Amino acid sequence: MSPLGTMARALVYLRVTSFVGQVKSRLLRLKQPKYLAGALVGAAWIWFTFLRRLNEPHAGRPGVRPSPEIPVDALPVLLEAGALALVIILILNWAMPRRAALTFSEAEIAFLFPAPVNRRMLVHYRLLGAQFGIVLTSLVFSLVFGRGQAFGGNVWFHTIGWWIVLATLNLHFTGTSFVYSKLLNRSLTSQQGKVVALAAIYGIIAVLVLWAVFDIRIPRPDDFQTGRAFQAYAATQLHAGPLPWLLIIPRLLIAPYFASGAPEFLFALGPAVVVLAAHYFWVVHTEVSFEEASLAKAEKRAEHVRRAQEGDWRGRLPHHSAQKPAFKLASVGRPEIAFLWKNLLATNSAFRPRVAIAVAAIVFIGSQWLLRPEMEAVRFVVLMFSGVLLAATLLFGPLLARQDLRSDLKNADILKTYPLRGWQVLLGEMLTPLAILTVCVWICLLALFLLLPTEKLEWLAPSLRAAAALGLAVVAPPFVALQLLVPNAAAVIFPAWSVATGNQSERGIEVMGQRIIFMTGQLLITALAIIPALIGAALMFALVQWFAGVLIAGVLAVAVMCGVLSAEAWIGLRWLGGRFEQFDLSSELRP
Amino acid sequence: MIEITNLSKAFGDFTAVRDLDFRVNAGEVLGLVGPNGAGKTTTLRMMAGIIPPTRGSINIGGHDLASEPIPAKRQLAFFPDEPRLFDYLTVRQHLAFVARLYGVKDHEALAQPLLEELEIADKADKLPAELSRGMKQKLAIACGLLHAPSAMIFDEPLTGLDPLGIRRMKDSILRRARAGAAVVLSSHLLHLLEEVCSHVLILKRGERIAYNTMAAVHAQFSNGDPNASLEDVFLRATGGTES
Numbered sequence: 001m002s003p004l005g006t007m008a009r010a011l012v013y014l015r016v017t018s019f020v021g022q023v024k025s026r027l028l029r030l031k032q033p034k035y036l037a038g039a040l041v042g043a044a045w046i047w048f049t050f051l052r053r054l055n056e057p058h059a060g061r062p063g064v065r066p067s068p069e070i071p072v073d074a075l076p077v078l079l080e081a082g083a084l085a086l087v088i089i090l091i092l093n094w095a096m097p098r099r100a101a102l103t104f105s106e107a108e109i110a111f112l113f114p115a116p117v118n119r120r121m122l123v124h125y126r127l128l129g130a131q132f133g134i135v136l137t138s139l140v141f142s143l144v145f146g147r148g149q150a151f152g153g154n155v156w157f158h159t160i161g162w163w164i165v166l167a168t169l170n171l172h173f174t175g176t177s178f179v180y181s182k183l184l185n186r187s188l189t190s191q192q193g194k195v196v197a198l199a200a201i202y203g204i205i206a207v208l209v210l211w212a213v214f215d216i217r218i219p220r221p222d223d224f225q226t227g228r229a230f231q232a233y234a235a236t237q238l239h240a241g242p243l244p245w246l247l248i249i250p251r252l253l254i255a256p257y258f259a260s261g262a263p264e265f266l267f268a269l270g271p272a273v274v275v276l277a278a279h280y281f282w283v284v285h286t287e288v289s290f291e292e293a294s295l296a297k298a299e300k301r302a303e304h305v306r307r308a309q310e311g312d313w314r315g316r317l318p319h320h321s322a323q324k325p326a327f328k329l330a331s332v333g334r335p336e337i338a339f340l341w342k343n344l345l346a347t348n349s350a351f352r353p354r355v356a357i358a359v360a361a362i363v364f365i366g367s368q369w370l371l372r373p374e375m376e377a378v379r380f381v382v383l384m385f386s387g388v389l390l391a392a393t394l395l396f397g398p399l400l401a402r403q404d405l406r407s408d409l410k411n412a413d414i415l416k417t418y419p420l421r422g423w424q425v426l427l428g429e430m431l432t433p434l435a436i437l438t439v440c441v442w443i444c445l446l447a448l449f450l451l452l453p454t455e456k457l458e459w460l461a462p463s464l465r466a467a468a469a470l471g472l473a474v475v476a477p478p479f480v481a482l483q484l485l486v487p488n489a490a491a492v493i494f495p496a497w498s499v500a501t502g503n504q505s506e507r508g509i510e511v512m513g514q515r516i517i518f519m520t521g522q523l524l525i526t527a528l529a530i531i532p533a534l535i536g537a538a539l540m541f542a543l544v545q546w547f548a549g550v551l552i553a554g555v556l557a558v559a560v561m562c563g564v565l566s567a568e569a570w571i572g573l574r575w576l577g578g579r580f581e582q583f584d585l586s587s588e589l590r591p
Numbered sequence: 592m593i594e595i596t597n598l599s600k601a602f603g604d605f606t607a608v609r610d611l612d613f614r615v616n617a618g619e620v621l622g623l624v625g626p627n628g629a630g631k632t633t634t635l636r637m638m639a640g641i642i643p644p645t646r647g648s649i650n651i652g653g654h655d656l657a658s659e660p661i662p663a664k665r666q667l668a669f670f671p672d673e674p675r676l677f678d679y680l681t682v683r684q685h686l687a688f689v690a691r692l693y694g695v696k697d698h699e700a701l702a703q704p705l706l707e708e709l710e711i712a713d714k715a716d717k718l719p720a721e722l723s724r725g726m727k728q729k730l731a732i733a734c735g736l737l738h739a740p741s742a743m744i745f746d747e748p749l750t751g752l753d754p755l756g757i758r759r760m761k762d763s764i765l766r767r768a769r770a771g772a773a774v775v776l777s778s779h780l781l782h783l784l785e786e787v788c789s790h791v792l793i794l795k796r797g798e799r800i801a802y803n804t805m806a807a808v809h810a811q812f813s814n815g816d817p818n819a820s821l822e823d824v825f826l827r828a829t830g831g832t833e834s
Contacts, residue, residue: 322681322718331690331698338691346679414675416641418692419664581660584642 011117011125014108019132026510034494035510042513050143074231079258080238083250086165087243090250091205093173097180097198102126102294109294123284130170138162157265161257164272168253171279178286185289208242215241221377249275326352335420339428340435343403347432356439363443367450383451390444393437394476398483399522401433405580406491416581423577426492430484434477437484441476445469467551471558478565482529485572486522492579533564592616593638593742593773598647600633600797607633608797611647615773615790617741620764622784622805623777624821625794626829631777632672634794635746638775639669651742665693668735672747674727676719682706682730683715686737693738705733708763710756724751732760736767743767745776749783761787781821791821793828800828 029035103126104112112122142159183197216237223233238247252271259265326344329337344351370379408415408429415425449469454460537557545553598611608630615621623631637644640656640663649656654663680688683702690698706712709729711722719727728751735743745764749757764787768774778784784791791808793800801808805821812827813819 322684322716323679325684329687329691331687331696332694333691335692335694338688341691342677342680342684342688345684346677408677411675411677413636413641413671414669417639417664417667417669419661420692421661582643584636 011112011121012128015125015129015132030510034514038513038517039510040513041516042509042511045513045516046143046509075258075260077231077235077238079251079254080247081234082254082257083247084238084243086169086250086254087246089169090172091208093176094201095205097184098177099181099184099290102174102290103130104294119287119290120284127171127174127280127283131167134163134166134170137166141166157259158257160265160269161254161259164256164269164276165254168276168279171276171283175279175283175286178283178288178290181288181290182286208246212241212243219377221380224377224380323349335418336424336428336431339425340431343407343429343432344435346403346407347436351436356443359443360446363447364450367447370451379451379453383448383453386444386447386451390441390448393440393444394479394483395523397437397440398433398480398487399519401436401484402487403432403436404429404484405488409491409495412583421577422580423573426488426577426580427573430481430488433484434481437480438477441480442473445473445476463551467554471554474558475561475565478562478569479530481569482565482572483522483526485569485576486525487518489572489576489579490518490521492576492583495583529565529568533561533568536564537561592650592652593775594650595634595638596648596650598634598637598649599645600630600637600642601645606797608637608644608794611794611797611799613792613799613802615742615775617771617773618768619790620768620774620776620788621790621792622788623775623792623794624779624781624784624825625800628796629794630797631794632746633797635669635744635775635777638744639667640664641669665738666741668738668740668743670732670735670743670745670748672750674731676727676730678719681716681718682711682722682733685730685734689734689737695738698737701737702733705736709733709759725753725756728752729756732763741772743772743774745774745778747778748776749778749780757783781825785821793825795829 030039102123112125117125138159141162142155145158183194217233217240219230219233223229237243252268253275254272255268256265256272259268323345325341327341329341349355366382369375370382405412405426418425420428446469449465452460452465454462454465537560540560541553541557543553544556593615595611595613598608599606600608611634613621623634625631633642636642638649638651638656640660643657649663651663652666654666656663676685677688686698686702686706689695690702695701703712706715709732711726711729711733714722714726719730722730728748732748743764748760748764752760761783764774764776768787768789776784776788785805788805790803791805792802793808801811803811808828809819809821809824812824814827816823
């Protein structure tokens with residue numbers, strides 16, 4: 001066998017054995033209860049959500065043509081909408097210049113880069129490696145999107161359809177990075193050439209976007225009145241501006257996904273495979289140096305892993321430059337404020353008081369503009385968005401805003417040496433996400449208060465609307481604090497679980513199961529905690545309104561709710577502080 | 592003053608530290624030595640309030656660490672072997688944060704000479720990621736010294752320092768001890784302990800093998816050899832084996 005053939009076999013061997021080793025190590029760690037419990041919950045969720053339906057009639061077996069849940073005449077519009085989504089992804093991809101950096105691990109770089117392997121073989125190795133993830137993602141997407149039943153067709157057509165789209169996107173991203181690498185390489189492209197090329201790319205993107213923006217009509221309220229009306233609107237607009245010719249190739253690419261039967265699928269498969277093959281030839285035949293950028297990327301990934309293993313589960317690398325503090329920290333005063341000051345420095349500079357004030361001002365001014373009759377449809381969209389954002393902030397914000405003990409767990413040892421009680425450390429740590437989430441809630445409430453259509457909701461008088469918004473604004477901080485206690489309690493009581501679930505690089509059924517357990521626990525505890533507050537507030541309102549009127553009853557109900565939630569948060573904080581004083585991270589994270 | 596009485600720590604069935612008693616008076620430097628796994632770091636972590644002891648008491652400057660943790664910790668500084676720093680805080684911001692926690696008034700006036708003494712004044716606006724290992728160690732030391740502690744605990748304080756840094760660190764420890772601080776020092780660098788320690792405590796398998804002044808321990812284990820080093824003493828005391 002030729003040396004190249006030997007190397008190719010060695011690379012395939014490495015890829016396959018690495019995959020087998022990875023699967024084995026995942027199975028071995030199921031010996032740990034935290035992973036076993038997570039795996040059981042994750043598997044149960046996958047079974048009950050997706051797989052159980054495979055046994056149902058018309059479950060997508062080849063040859064069986066299920067009836068689509070979506071009207072047949074809507075499918076072409078959906079196909080074009082899908083193609084538009086692809087175009088947007090590709091435009092965003094071209095809008096981000098970057099160096100070619102194929103993803104290799106540090107070990108792969110150490111062994112493969114000095115080995116007698118040519119660059120094209122390394123590209124093939126990497127593309128092969130990416131296929132494991134792409135195939136798995138295609139299967140998961142097929143399950144998550146109900147195996148495409150809504151569109152008709154069958155599960156395997158949809159899975160192959162997903163694979164073609166994802167594999168082509170992967171190749172397109174790699175190809176784009178190769179093109180930019182050549183453009184940004186000083187020895188290959190002069191400064192003038194680079195400027196001209198970048199200007200040409202951005203110019204084309206700008207022309208396309210502006211052309212589309214000017215030609216596409218903003219929806220009117222009557223476009224939303226019925227499904228048919230919206231379908232007609234979408235069908236017209238998807239042929240406006242540059243879209244008809246921009247969508248040609250993406251449409252070919254996603255056509256197999258929308259095929260309703262075997263003949264249609266085979267007919268659509270040919271052109272899609274040609275597009276995929278063209279991308280493959282583009283990537284494989286582009287000569288570009290990717291080693292240096294790949295090395296930097298591998299080092300960055302290794303650093304992410306190292307930090308996650310140390311307990312910094314965000315695995316996020318620190319800023320490259322120091323941030324300006326949100327406020328000046330005095331030498332004396334409540335020590336908890338020092339944590340707020342410190343953790344705000346760890347956040348994006350957008351999370352500053354002046355930005356919050358600016359956003360509130362924009363919401364106020366923007367709402368006045370949206371209150372004009374001709375903006376009703378846009379106002380409705382903004383209103384819906386504000387409502388969804390409010391709900392998401394309250395429900396998921398505490399899980400996502402991690403600038404508290406969860407991100408400081410690696411420094412737990414040093415935190416415990418400070419002259420503070422455990423509850424003081426925890427309160428200080430929680431202040432930053434509490435402040436951020438509370439301000440988000442307040443801004444959403446402001447938008448809702450200003451944009452609610454009073455003409456359609458006559459019972460909701462402006463005074464009542466203002467009172468409700470103010471009441472919710474007052475209740476928000478203790479409610480958010482209570483919510484934040486749950487993930488912080490998890491970090492103290494189950495630090496190893498928190499590390500596994502918070503680390504974004506951790507994947508697998510077991511980690512997904514752990515996340516489900518955490519989220520369920522969070523919702524359950526919050527629901528249990530809010531019940532006494534709601535009962536107390538309802539009783540107070542019911543009693544007082546008889547003799548003092550709705551307004552005073554409302555104020556007192558809010559006060560009761562606020563008081564009960566604050567008391568619960570305080571009790572939880574003191575209890576958790578005691579646990580924090582007793583816990584030893586080094587022994588908790590021991591395998 | 593640091594006073595340890597009947598201190599024990601068990602992890603499940605394993606006893607890492609057993610019935611330890613010792614006392615470090617103001618101006619004394621106690622060297623804590625022992626083979627790997629002898630319980631040195633566990634002892635230091637208990638003394639710093641990081642992990643609670645299973646049994647026994649720790650008294651810092653007249654305050655019991657368990658019942659009066661805040662006044663006890665106000666007098667204490669712990670310097671771990673691996674500097675624990677906050678990724679997003681510059682050198683100067685670290686000092687501002689620590690000053691607020693310990694209530695150090697006008698900390699800027701105290702911080703500048705400290706940074707100059709530790710030779711990191713020119714790095715005041717750098718993040719930890721921009722500092723070398725030795726610089727990070729110096730920053731951790733600056734944070735610990737800012738509130739002028741009367742009890743100091745060092746776990747392998749010389750790791751990552753260059754020869755000049757080692758010399759300065761030794762001088763710094765001795766100067767602070769002379770100024771009245773009680774210092775506990777754990778290190779495998781026995782020649783360092785020989786130079787700076789007034790007392791020595793040898794641990795093996797979590798138990799006290801020897802505890803006295805440096806001269807007394809030397810006399811106890813040197814077999815009459817006046818030229819025996821602390822290394823010889825250590826090897827004889829521990830039987831030359833790991834725990």
